[in-house]
Amino acid sequence: MTEDLVIGIDVGGTNMRSALVDPRGRIVLQSRTATGAWLEGRETARRLIEECRSLRLAASGFGAAVRAAGLGVAGRIDPREGRVVFSPNLPRMNGYPLAAELRTALDLPVVMLNDADCFGIGESRLGAGRSIPNWVGLTLGTGVGGCLVLDNHLWTGDNLGFAGEIGHMIVVPGGRPCACGARGCLEAYASGRALVEGFLEAAATGAPVAGIEQRPLEPAKVAARDVHRLALQGDPLAREVFRRMGWAIGLALSNCFTVLGVRHAVIGGGVSAGWDQFEGALVVSLAEHATMFEAADAVIRRGVLGDDAAPLGAALAAWRQLGHGA
Numbered sequence: 416m417t418e419d420l421v422i423g424i425d426v427g428g429t430n431m432r433s434a435l436v437d438p439r440g441r442i443v444l445q446s447r448t449a450t451g452a453w454l455e456g457r458e459t460a461r462r463l464i465e466e467c468r469s470l471r472l473a474a475s476g477f478g479a480a481v482r483a484a485g486l487g488v489a490g491r492i493d494p495r496e497g498r499v500v501f502s503p504n505l506p507r508m509n510g511y512p513l514a515a516e517l518r519t520a521l522d523l524p525v526v527m528l529n530d531a532d533c534f535g536i537g538e539s540r541l542g543a544g545r546s547i548p549n550w551v552g553l554t555l556g557t558g559v560g561g562c563l564v565l566d567n568h569l570w571t572g573d574n575l576g577f578a579g580e581i582g583h584m585i586v587v588p589g590g591r592p593c594a595c596g597a598r599g600c601l602e603a604y605a606s607g608r609a610l611v612e613g614f615l616e617a618a619a620t621g622a623p624v625a626g627i628e629q630r631p632l633e634p635a636k637v638a639a640r641d642v643h644r645l646a647l648q649g650d651p652l653a654r655e656v657f658r659r660m661g662w663a664i665g666l667a668l669s670n671c672f673t674v675l676g677v678r679h680a681v682i683g684g685g686v687s688a689g690w691d692q693f694e695g696a697l698v699v700s701l702a703e704h705a706t707m708f709e710a711a712d713a714v715i716r717r718g719v720l721g722d723d724a725a726p727l728g729a730a731l732a733a734w735r736q737l738g739h740g741a
């Protein structure tokens with residue numbers, strides 16, 4: 416008997432992570448391809464199609480058939496037309512019919528969702544949110560994604576193509592510019608980009624750029640993980656930008672908890688690797704801004720699926736479209 420599989424893909428600003436996933440949510444095979452925020456939509460689509468074809472070939476190699484594909488993309492999505500409406504961190508994808516092209520090229524059902532929503536589905540079904548009916552999700556990466564799981568289901572609101580965009584909640588009116596065009600969004604304080612920019616700006620005001628390493632940093636090459644490394648080594652500027660990040664997340668989560676009447680949050684994404692550097696400030700800020708809820712009742716967890724959360728969630732969404740799963 417031929418085994419049925421689906422493809423789950425997370426299209427990020429740096430990499431495209433794809434996986435062949437069985438109906439129980441197990442990853443059979445996975446791969447990673449370089450993308451880039453500078454790539455034209457057409458080139459991203461070409462790499463995506465190529466990737467899906469090679470996964471399909473691999474599946475047929477061990478007697479399995481691919482039945483559908485799920486696609487997670489950062490930004491506002493038009494699920495009916497299979498189009499990326501607006502992506503602050505993949506600006507060249509704006510307006511691009513990525514899912515529609517994939518559907519035509521592969522002759523498969525393709526479902527496209529926001530990448531943080533994929534994280535929400537993945538962690539809710541198979542990860543840190545498994546036993547929690549209501550929670551707020553945050554993904555810390557190049558940008559900050561958000562999702563809401565309410566009554567065990569991903570909240571999609573009025574199906575406007577976005578929901579739970581906590582990264583674009585204003586935490587400092589008139590504050591730092593955000594990739595979305597607004598000012599003072601959570602993303603402008605809690606993303607990987609915000610960490611790097613905040614650190615370099617602080618360093619440029621006269622503080623030692625090299626931190627305790629005494630080696631000059633090349634601004635264009637600094638990544639969030641470098642800021643984390645410096646923070647671990649005790650660099651006061653690096654520690655300060657992480658503290659600011661924790662403060663902003665605590666404020667945003669406090670607002671979410673107050674509005675929704677929920678007390679759980681799950682935080683994932685590559686930049687959550689800096690957890691030890693921002694958790695303390697997050698907890699203090701959450702308590703400072705708690706009004707209706709008791710800060711001691713709040714539970715903030717780290718995601719457990721790591722980089723697999725979004726491709727798994729995208730695959731589970733594809734299975735759901737085929738009639739498997741809730």
Ligand SMILES: [Zn+2]
Nearest residue numbers: 583593595600
């Ligand atoms: Zn924003």
